[in-house]
Amino acid sequence: MTVPQDRPDRPVLVLVDAFSTGSMLAREAAETHHVLHVRSRALASDTFGASLPSALLAEDLTYPGHEAEVLAHVAARRPVGVVAASEFGVEVADELAHRLGLRGNDPALSAARRDKALMTEALSRAGVPTARQCRSGDVGELLDWWRGCPDIARVVVKPLDSAGSDDVYTCDTEQEVVDACRAVLGKTNIMLRVNEEVLVQEYLAGDEYIVNTVSRDGGHWFTDAWISRKQVREGGRRIYEAEDLLTPDDPVLDIILPYISRALDALGITDGPAHSELILTARGPLLLETGARISGLANPAALDLCTGANQVSLTLDCHARGGVSLTARPVRYPVLQRARCVNLMARRAVPLPMAAIKTALERIPAFESVRFRIADGAPTRPTVDLNSSPGAVFLVHPDPAEIDNAHKVIRELEHELL
Numbered sequence: 001m002t003v004p005q006d007r008p009d010r011p012v013l014v015l016v017d018a019f020s021t022g023s024m025l026a027r028e029a030a031e032t033h034h035v036l037h038v039r040s041r042a043l044a045s046d047t048f049g050a051s052l053p054s055a056l057l058a059e060d061l062t063y064p065g066h067e068a069e070v071l072a073h074v075a076a077r078r079p080v081g082v083v084a085a086s087e088f089g090v091e092v093a094d095e096l097a098h099r100l101g102l103r104g105n106d107p108a109l110s111a112a113r114r115d116k117a118l119m120t121e122a123l124s125r126a127g128v129p130t131a132r133q134c135r136s137g138d139v140g141e142l143l144d145w146w147r148g149c150p151d152i153a154r155v156v157v158k159p160l161d162s163a164g165s166d167d168v169y170t171c172d173t174e175q176e177v178v179d180a181c182r183a184v185l186g187k188t189n190i191m192l193r194v195n196e197e198v199l200v201q202e203y204l205a206g207d208e209y210i211v212n213t214v215s216r217d218g219g220h221w222f223t224d225a226w227i228s229r230k231q232v233r234e235g236g237r238r239i240y241e242a243e244d245l246l247t248p249d250d251p252v253l254d255i256i257l258p259y260i261s262r263a264l265d266a267l268g269i270t271d272g273p274a275h276s277e278l279i280l281t282a283r284g285p286l287l288l289e290t291g292a293r294i295s296g297l298a299n300p301a302a303l304d305l306c307t308g309a310n311q312v313s314l315t316l317d318c319h320a321r322g323g324v325s326l327t328a329r330p331v332r333y334p335v336l337q338r339a340r341c342v343n344l345m346a347r348r349a350v351p352l353p354m355a356a357i358k359t360a361l362e363r364i365p366a367f368e369s370v371r372f373r374i375a376d377g378a379p380t381r382p383t384v385d386l387n388s389s390p391g392a393v394f395l396v397h398p399d400p401a402e403i404d405n406a407h408k409v410i411r412e413l414e415h416e417l418l
Contacts, residue, residue: 012079016093022085030056040092081319109268126266133201154203204279214314245339259285346380346418366397366406
């Protein structure tokens with residue numbers, strides 16, 4: 001697809017940081033809008049920068065250092081909406097939408113929608129149950145906090161504002177906390193920010209769930225919800241193995257969806273997409289984090305097959321199409337077919353055999369699509385987190401048994417090819 005140049009009547013839509021799955025927003029938006037792209041950072045990592053669909057962008061502007069000029073330029077184009085197209089763009093999208101008088105979330109809570117410690121504090125102020133935590137750049141202070149909580153046997157150490165399970169460590173001993181802090185503090189994270197502090201939270205035992213939503217005028221529509229399975233690898237790293245789409249009649253949704261609604265309200269997410277992760281503990285649901293953007297594993301084609309709609313299209317409907325499709329949807333999504341997302345796990349360093357993997361996957365009845373995180377022939381590395389997984393395979397089928405069979409075949413392929 002190329003950007004249409006002969007339709008001056010096309011409305012303008014601003015996307016902030018259309019990297020990763022944000023490129024899907026750009027592709028769909030470019031069919032009907034001039035897409036004006038704004039970068040929240042002067043630089044992007046090679047991985048994320050390569051995902052930007054530059055050919056679809058009518059303009060590509062850099063915000064830092066040029067705030068006044070960019071704001072004036074964007075205002076002159078009279079955009080119909082501003083959307084945070086990835087985790088990178090949350091804060092700048094909030095600011096631009098507010099200053100342009102467009103639909104968006106209150107900038108006063110922007111930091112709480114990015115910083116995991118502030119996020120938990122915002123929920124606590126609103127009376128929403130949360131995990132216990134301590135943030136600091138002083139390892140001794142973090143250990144003193146843990147010692148003062150004798151009922152917490154295990155903790156999780158992670159950056160305050162990173163993403164994709166980047167540098168998340170599960171720790172059972174003080175030495176493991178020390179080692180994790182050494183690994184995290186001072187490091188530039190995926191968001192291109194230096195980790196000056198770390199967050200230590202109580203480990204939450206229970207099943208993990210993912211809930212994706214689109215909000216408008218303070219109402220929340222649940223587009224899809226998943227139960228997540230993880231594996232614990234060497235060094236206490238917990239990696240995502242697979243996620244299963246929950247059917248709308250699953251009784252667990254009666255517990256977790258009201259909780260997510262309260263969390264979204266506490267974080268001031270009134271308009272646009274959100275991706276939330278939580279644990280259903282013995283104390284009830286407790287939030288891990290919420291991102292005010294579309295899911296990192298959004299797959300519009302697969303979700304259209306499974307639920308009749310998808311978070312990407314409904315986000316654009318919310319911001320640029322009057323919300324007609326969104327508000328006509330049931331608050332809780334239907335399920336037309338079953339789905340599973342399987343994260344590929346590399347066991348060694350080899351050139352990614354993309355063609356061989358695709359050929360093998362296409363023989364599987366439940367195979368819907370595969371999304372690779374690295375280029376064909378690029379070296380893999382042993383998977384220790386979501387970002388080192390070489391790709392994700394989407395399975396869609398009416399029969400859950402076919403989904404299970406496909407999953408087994410994928411794990412066998414990994415031993416052979418990865």
